[in-house]
Amino acid sequence: MSTATSTPTMGGSNFEFFAGHALLGALIHMMVGAMYGVGFGVLASLTRIRGMALVAGAVVWGGLVFVISSFVGLPWRPRSSTAGTRSPTRPSSWATAPSSSST
Template sequence: MTRNTSTASLRRAVLVGAGAGVIASLVMAMYAMLAAYFKDTGFFTPLYHIASLVTDDADMMTSMMADGQGGDAFTFLAGPAILGAMIHMMTGAMYGAVFGLIASRLRLGLAALAGVGMAYGFVVFAMSAYVGLPLAASIFDSGDPIKNMAEMAGWGTFIIEHLMFGVVLGVLVAAARTKRSLSAPETVAAH
């Protein structure tokens, strides 16, 4: 019975972390898109940048050029935007699942887990910038746009995005834990 409970608990931690990672990746993407807009590189450019993992970088360049030349800051290309969002959310789910496992071993409150999440976000930044993105660029033969994503987005922006990802991830995982612990006594009392 303990092994089944332990397996179920780990499975739940992975699922909660993955779901929180998807939501945190959306918050991160919104920040990246606002940053791109204010840098005059096009609101949707970050999505096209991510999509260039498996497509060429023409859509990203089109978006950047349109905004940079005083044109449309909101150049929207549905296919690459959706592809970029999907890749980003899947990556967020993966990193979130790992965090869910880590957090399941920690007995911390919301604020402390948000802090651990922020530190985790920095680790995700470092792993992405120095290992994950160069490796993905090599595997998918996507070149400099992926390999040098942190530099192209701006190092400061890229770090802040990942710190935000981590904080939101930590808060959501802690909130799920709190919700579950609050509902647990009711479940026991009902049986």
């Protein structure tokens, strides 16, 4: 399911799209978002808020999730991703887009 499509970009390099990886990323993204929603639902249920207070609480919750994810969670994540970097144990074509030079 990870079929690659390669399209030349304006810079002359190729962009590769892997459908399987994109689908997996979207699935993980939606599951994380669903868990944040479950957290809000539990919190709203326990505090018994209703009506416009619930809407205002959802907006505040969404803002907090955004700030914490963007400025705490992402910078704190382990540096295990090697996307876009060259590795001495893998061919360079695995880590970066194919180049037109043959060095």
